Amino acid sequence: MxxxxxxxxxxxxxxxxxxxxxxxxxxxxxxxxxxxxxxxxxxxxxxxxxxxxxxxGNIMQITVYHYNQGGKTPDGKDIPPLDDDMVARLEKMDGVEGVAPIFEINVKMMAGKYVGHVSIMGIEPRMFDILDIPVNGRPLQEGDTNQMVFGRDVMYNFYNPRAVRWEPIPEDFDITKEKLTISWDMNYGEKPQPGMEKPKVQAKPVKVEVVGTVEQLGSEYSWRILMPMDTVKKYQKEIEKYNRQNGGSNGGGGFYGGVRIMPMYASGGKEQEGYYQVIVKAKSMDDVVPIMEKIKELGYECFSPVQILEEMQKQSxxxxxxxxxxxxxxxxxxxxxxxxxxxxxxxxxxxxxxxxxxxxxxxxxxxxxxxxxxxxxxxxxxxxxxxxxxxxxxxxxxxxxxxxxxxxxxxxxxxxxxxxxxxxxxxxxxxxxxxxxxxxxxxxxxxxxxxxxxxxxxxxx
Structure with a gap:
């Protein structure tokens, strides 16, 4: 048939x-x-x-912390400092696309009649593409100095210091069209109060320019201001100089992420220099866990959203x-x-x-x-x-x-x-x-x- x-x-x-x-x-x-x-x-x-x-946050990002001061690696060695040499070493690991050290300073910013306490994070311009930072406008470029990328949620830190009642910045306020300045003096732009001491040396305001914004709600970068790393390190030195001239702290202008905010100590009490944390970007999701295992072998703590995803998948x-x-x-x-x-x-x-x-x-x-x-x-x-x-x-x-x-x-x-x-x-x-x-x-x-x-x-x- x-x-x-x-x-x-x-x-x-x-x-x-x-x-x-x-x-x-x-x-x-x-x-x-x-x-x-x-x-x-x-x-x-x-x-x-x-x-x-x-x-x-980006699921292929790994945040590396140096919490274990005075601790040892799994093989008994001193935990190395999380410094530029270690950043270069991390970049050479298999599956790593890029590494960005976290380096932040706290300053006072004025936008029109509004002021706010803000944190500025230093970043290499090339890391915008590697870290997939969503920017409206343009990201930072090589050659930028006082340019910045402004996170949308930073606006919640601003207020009118001369208003009788609390007056936050309006929702329709366009930060990109305002003349912006920053100062190491944390009382900059505030209404003088009785008994408020003036600094011995006035900090000259620095003009800055917004070239892009991070509008993605919930993004880890929507709460940050991003500027070139070299510029932020330069500002850090000026903050230290300003503090010395005025005999102490500027009321909050110290930096977070640098060597003096959280000194690292090897065994024996020897001080180490290094970053507080760095961000490692993996090339793919499959590379995240192996990279984290290698980082933990160095004695560091690390976290990635992949850990949350795996836990959610296990539960479901x-x-x-x-x-x-x-x-x-x-x-x-x-x-x-x-x-x-x-x-x-x-x-x-x-x-x-x-x-x-x-x-x-x-x-x-x-x-x-x-x-x-x-x-x-x-x-x-x-x-x-x-x-x-x-x-x-x-x-x-x-x-x-x-x-x-x-x-x-x-x-x-x-x-x-x-x-x-x-x-x-x-x-x-x-x-x-x-x-x-x-x-x-x-x-x-x-x-x-x-x-x-x-x-x-x-x-x-």
Whole structure:
């Protein structure tokens, strides 16, 4: 029997009993839809976790801390200082794209009639691309000196010092259009108060310029002002000089992240110089954990959002397995329905099978005929199941029926994370899986048809 004859005859046989065939195909359709939807919920859950973690910071960033003063590395050596030499060493590690030391100073800034206590972080201009810092306008460039990138949430530090009541900066205040100055004097711009001592040496305000802003809500850089590293280190020296001239602290103008804010000590009490922390950017998510292990071997503490993501995925693993189990169970029930349909078809067509054998049909032809009928049920059920899955996914997302989804805030406003995500490979996998599972379900019935006795089959009414 030719393959084309088998295909046409199998379709014809299926539609002898239209209702029974339709119900069997519906079972496969529901089973396919159940598996796809359950998988899409699990996929959406993982993607939403990743989206939420990315709101907290770049998932491929590792923050390295030097907390363990006077401690030892796992092999018993003194923990090395987190200095420029160590930064260069970290950059040479496998999987590391770049390293940015954290170096901040606290200053007073004036914007129009508003003042604020702000922290300025030094950064190399090349690190903007490496750290994926989202900038509106332009990032810092080589050759910049007093230019800065301004985080949107820094605005909450500003107020009108001459107002009778607390007057924060207006929401529509455009910092990029204001003339900005900074000072090491933390009373700069304030209304003189009785008993307030004037510094012996006045700090000359420094003009600065905003060339870009970080508007992403929740970004770790939205609370920071970024300026060239060389400029910030220069400001640090001027702050130290100002403090010495005035016999002490400037009321908060000391720097955070440098060697004197938190001196490091090796065993024996010897002071070390180094950064308080650095940011390491991995080339991929797969590189994050190996890099963290190497950093811990050096004696440092480190953190990455990947740790939170892994914990969230562990907690949701049980739920995803339950969802997948429900989908598989639905398809097993559909497979039982296919087998039942095939057995009923054999009982009804016993005499027909006997005639096939008498006229010379091979056993493989008979097996192939019934296997083809099961295959068609899987094909039609799979196709309809895929369409049903897309419809169900659309409704789940439209009405925000969520297991792992939620709402996050972006610069463009509120964003609802999807409850169901169907990637391109899932329908393809379903279209392959449904016919294959149907073939397996039709295997035993087709073997029974092959083993029927010719004489017994011909005597069957």
């Amino acid at each position: 030719k393959l084309t004859d088998t295909l046409l005859l199998s379709i014809k046989n299926l539609f002898r009993h239209k209702l029974r065939t339709l119900l069997t195909i519906s079972g496969v359709m529901i089973g396919t839809c159940a598996i796809m939807i359950m998988l899409s919920l699990g996929i959406a859950m993982n993607r939403n976790f990743l989206e939420q973690i990315n709101q907290m 693993a049980g739920l995803r397995q339950i969802l997948l189990g429900i989908g598989i169970m639905s398809f097993v029930i559909a497979a039982i329905g296919i087998a039942n349909t095939m057995y009923m078809s054999i009982y009804e067509r016993t005499r027909e099978i006997g005639i096939f054998k008498v006229i010379g049909a091979r056993l493989n032809d008979i097996r192939r005929l019934f296997m083809m009928e099961a295959w068609w049920i899987g094909v039609f059920g799979g196709i309809f199941g895929i369409f049903l899955s897309f419809g169900m996914s659309y409704l789940l997302n439209k009405f925000n029926v969520s297991l792992g989804g939620s709402i996050i805030w972006t610069p463009d406003g509120q964003k609802t994370l999807p409850s169901s995500v169907i990637p391109f490979w899932l329908p393809i996998a379903a279209l392959i899986f449904a016919p294959l599972a149907s073939l397996l379900a039709g295997l035993l019935p087709s073997r029974r048809a092959m083993k029927l006795s010719v004489m017994k089959a011909l005597r069957q009414d």
